[in-house]
Amino acid sequence: MSVFTQKVIWITGASSGIGEAIALELSRNANEAHPIKLVLSARRADELERVARQTGLPAANVLVLPMDVTDFGAFSAHVERVRQHFGRIDYLFLNAGISQRSTVAETDFSVYQRLMDVNFFGTIALTKAVLPLMLAQRSGHLVVTSSVAGKLGVKYRSGYCASKHALHGFYDALRAETHSAGLHVTIVCPGYIRTPISLQALNATGQVHGKMDANQEKGMAPDVFTRRLLKAVSRKKEEVYIGGPETFGIYLKRFLPGLLSRILRNREGA
Template identity: 65%
Template sequence: MTFHHKVAWITGASSGIGEALAIELARQGARLVLSARRIDELQRVATATGLEADQLLILPLDVTDEASIPERVNDVLIRFGKIDYVFLNAGISQRSFVQETNFAVYRRLMEVNFFGAVALTQAALPVMLAQKKGHFVVTSSVSGKIGVRQRSGYCASKHALHGFFDSLRAEVANDGLNVTIVCPGYIQTPISQSALDASGYAYGRSDKHQAEGMPVDRFVSRMLKAVAKEREEVYIGGRELTGIYLKRFFPGLLSRILRNRIVEQ
């Protein structure tokens, strides 16, 4: 009953993890705010949730448009009067070597993955502090804990999320607010299809590891169990999670493994 009648705002709700979150949260009785840039895809996801119109708000949002975010927060309050959960799930990946990558690609990755999450958090935070309750759920990655080839900007943006939200958690610990950082491994989503190449264009291909990863509905089930338990940080995936523990206890070994890893083409 954790999410029953709760208001959950999901960014990146038009596909992948965000879409699966919307469907599962609706099944558990939550009221939803669905945000992404593609309104047609949001409408498709809204239909898939099976929710009545008064239990759902389609709220198109580009998280890089910082100036529009306070108004979007107000739209949610007008509709539902509160915000219980913000699932900061909007994100974009990368497939390119450092020496080949246009600097604008790094700016784009940081704007979407990091600054977009920070802007929405700052806008929603006063609402949650006034309520004396609220929960930020941040979709990071195993790449938020380690660095791998062809993901330099993506890894940097996810590492930044950990620093920011660990700090926020410490600041709001006595205010009734929670922060959960979720680190997926390989999950069956279209993230590699829309990843940026060296010039900023869509990579347009599915990675082998991604295609063979954990089904997204199973991932979301485990994710929401961790959120319900108010876990601070959780890792969900397969054997790739071993890298997190190798980084902690055997960093030299992990470094050798990663530098010799075959690059996906």
């Protein structure tokens, strides 16, 4: 974990789930000899303050920066605030996102727009705002949370799948463009991780799903996931799949696509 020492690490979606777990795991490994500086962003300021307290880091080493990832016009000001506070940005963990539980036939088009705004456009807009600073530093590491659903098409998640698929194309291109400038991009595809993502998923009309999926409830603990993620990031892995047996679907898609198609179309439940 020494690669994160003295680094400024900005985490979006930091008020819960994977984002919160990343903040806590990084702080767990920090001490006077290996300090870190965190920027915590999400919409809920009170929850960000809670996470900031739980990190146990000195107040000077944590910047709570409430942010709506669909307020694209505010990103330049947010980046400037981080720059003024800490002087640089070394890691940007892009975790903010929402899921979906509805069929294509039933889903309002506005739901697809919301999913793309949060999961795709918000992510690339913040990246675009941070990029000039990282290019000027000639260093920086973007860590993008996709999903196993970013590699497959899964029932009841058409918009979620589309938004996550789009991330791969954008960040693969960005990686190629900025490698010679000293930047790195890691795309992580979680499987079932025990987070509130299904509770907060959108239904066909854009309302909150409000139910915990059985697979999510039995999923990998966030702290276990996060330790594996941070190890991959420290090794500058380009793409990593973390979860249970569901991650094998990515390999089936590559080598036995017909078999995977039969499995997915016969799969019941959301």
